[in-house]
Amino acid sequence: MEIVIHDSPQRLGEVAADAIAALLAADPTAVLGLATGSSPRPVYDALAARCERGEVSFAQARAFTLDEYVGLPADHPERYRNVIDADFVSRVDFAPGAVQGPDGLATDIPAACAEYEAAIVAAGGVDLQILGIGTDGHIAFNEPGSSLASRTRIKTLTRQTRLDNARFFDGDPQAVPQHCLTQGLATIMAARHIVLLATGRGKAEAVHHLAEGAVSAMWPATILQHHPHVSVLLDSAAASRLQLVDYYRETYGAKPGWQGI
Numbered sequence: 001m002e003i004v005i006h007d008s009p010q011r012l013g014e015v016a017a018d019a020i021a022a023l024l025a026a027d028p029t030a031v032l033g034l035a036t037g038s039s040p041r042p043v044y045d046a047l048a049a050r051c052e053r054g055e056v057s058f059a060q061a062r063a064f065t066l067d068e069y070v071g072l073p074a075d076h077p078e079r080y081r082n083v084i085d086a087d088f089v090s091r092v093d094f095a096p097g098a099v100q101g102p103d104g105l106a107t108d109i110p111a112a113c114a115e116y117e118a119a120i121v122a123a124g125g126v127d128l129q130i131l132g133i134g135t136d137g138h139i140a141f142n143e144p145g146s147s148l149a150s151r152t153r154i155k156t157l158t159r160q161t162r163l164d165n166a167r168f169f170d171g172d173p174q175a176v177p178q179h180c181l182t183q184g185l186a187t188i189m190a191a192r193h194i195v196l197l198a199t200g201r202g203k204a205e206a207v208h209h210l211a212e213g214a215v216s217a218m219w220p221a222t223i224l225q226h227h228p229h230v231s232v233l234l235d236s237a238a239a240s241r242l243q244l245v246d247y248y249r250e251t252y253g254a255k256p257g258w259q260g261i
């Protein structure tokens, strides 16, 4: 797991955008994993700007989103599919139908989850997965206690996550759906490169567990310690509880410029 610390979220976004641009330059048909939330927005802003300048194209690429609330109407602005469209997909040149997400309105939820897993496999798997992290250490919507071997399924959100996400629902935690569909931890682990972004002191405890804690379903993101290629992009506040912070800064500072993340 590589830890990269920069104080500007824009700089973190550019580091992740560099990795995605390099991937697409090598393989224009690459498969991306997209995350909703505020943490990845600088990545999407950087990529949208590059696409507008003609420096990167998603025309042949495909993408899968991580998770979705169950039961939000198709036109609800907080439906994750609509959020990712507004934050990123509508700002670049993906072909129609190239971006898929779990169907939170499916009548047969287990079948929809199985189909989603099959679609990711049929696309050849995810080459680069963008991730955020919840304050309780969840990734996608894999809450504490999630099976470390889980696949796409329905989950119940914790009170903490509904409180955290109430800011998108006029501050009302009760308005945040109680259920979601989410890629499982094993689904996420199958991605070939994982780039996780976290900023702000509120994420410091979760980031400490992610990088330096014991692997445990109580902190689901810790499963990433078992992945061979994870890049964790942090600001100083999110990195503030890391014991080896000086070592991480020295290591990244001494890295050859050509190497990328």
Ligand SMILES: N[C@@H]1[C@@H](O)[C@H](O)[C@@H](COP(=O)(O)O)O[C@@H]1O
Residues within 6 Å of the ligand: 035, 036, 037, 038, 039, 040, 066, 067, 131, 132, 133, 134, 135, 139, 140, 141, 161, 165
């Ligand atoms: N399901 C999403 C996660 O995918 C995201 O990582 C997390 C943190 O969001 P933010 O980046 O806005 O802090 O929020 C939600 O719960």
